[in-house]
Amino acid sequence: MTPEQRDAAFAMAGQEMEYRVELFNKLVGACYEKCIDKKFKDGELNVGENSCVDRCAAKYWESVAIVGQMLGAQGNAPS
Amino acid sequence: MTPEQRDAAFAMAGQEMEYRVELFNKLVGACYEKCIDKKFKDGELNVGENSCVDRCAAKYWESVAIVGQMLGAQGNAPS
Amino acid sequence: MTPEQRDAAFAMAGQEMEYRVELFNKLVGACYEKCIDKKFKDGELNVGENSCVDRCAAKYWESVAIVGQMLGAQGNAPS
């Protein structure tokens, strides 16, 4: 590996990590809005919230795949 | 050009690019909110949406100029 | 100080600054939403808006401390 290739590999790994972290953060934010009761009487998640969060995460993940396919089809897939 | 001046030129060019990309992204987001019907029966933009998008872009651009003048007048123009 | 330690010190100082700037920007945004009348008849802040902004800033600051304690208690304090 030349130094340039190594730098490029580092940059790519960094961007991949940032993408993952961002994906996670957006999933957390979206499912928080969808599932969590904002009255905050209690600091615990109740049963309904817990199962909503699980389903929400799975559905978000499915949406990532759909959008990825659409971007790929249009030739602007991110990778 | 000294190496320091060259680094500074690179940094400035990078920030200028980031500003442009951000401007574009915000324009896209703002006009999407203003113009696009969110029922998504269809994947195409209709005539009304298309002309709304064109006018929205022009009006956003005009707003950029107004805000730029205001910032300049206050002595905190970005450049 | 070794060069590595110096680089680490720079990186930390940079992140600390970014955190401060971000904190300020979010405070400005949150108190703008809470306190400022969006009719924009006038370019001045009126008496009510001014005192709302002052109290809002103080309350935001208090909230930073509460959240910081909670994060600390959970062992994910940022520093």
Next chain:
Amino acid sequence: MDPAMLDGFPEEDKAKMMGMIEAMQTRDSLKMYNNLVERCFSTCVQSFRRKTLEKDEERCVSKCCEKFLKHSARTSVRFAELNAQSMQQMGGPPQ
């Protein structure tokens, strides 16, 4: 950025600048990907009785994405025109 800006720079600087632009584009397209998912998910997915998308939610996410990309493409043409116009009129974009 106007590539002419790079005229007169040594070759290695041009290469560095091109690398910078490329890295920025990769980052932006990944960011756009994440934003698009967030946007269409939030608009389209409302029920959480099952852990897979309903047929109409799936269709909505897909149409939302298609429509956003078309909107974005059209806007990018307008953006280039407005940019070109203000270069002519004022010797530069509003900044």
Next chain:
Amino acid sequence: MDPAMLDGFPEEDKAKMMGMIEAMQTRDSLKMYNNLVERCFSTCVQSFRRKTLEKDEERCVSKCCEKFLKHSARTSVRFAELNAQSMQQMGGPPQ
């Protein structure tokens, strides 16, 4: 990121990568801190007649924070599972 990705790299590269990951984690936790304050403040604080938090506002900020952290922890377990699943099924995450 899969640490196995680093196999075969010279030691100094691994150290550099680890430093990069660490810097990213610090930055993200500071960002998360700011986002959490903004989120809970905006939801919980509504009155501005005094310059200190009302008792119920204080309680709300604290419960909001606790609940968000629990939500985030649970989601991170689900996220890891979904990640692992799609690695198996498709040889990689959706990207």
Next chain:
Amino acid sequence: MDPAMLDGFPEEDKAKMMGMIEAMQTRDSLKMYNNLVERCFSTCVQSFRRKTLEKDEERCVSKCCEKFLKHSARTSVRFAELNAQSMQQMGGPPQ
């Protein structure tokens, strides 16, 4: 950041740090510019029957901008006071 933090650093480090601060300030002011346009455009512009701003939309964007800048300036004074206060009380800002 407290400039005193730089005491004892060699001159070239101080210069580097100052450069870092300057770059950050440029970036932040450009970001603020973009955010301000987005904010005031979204609040003030509602009609899309013509491709130029209506007189009252133009006035609204301008007043919105003026008001935001005044709000931001006032907040920055309060921010500095709160910072100074918590430095005294706790030997540091809440973090």
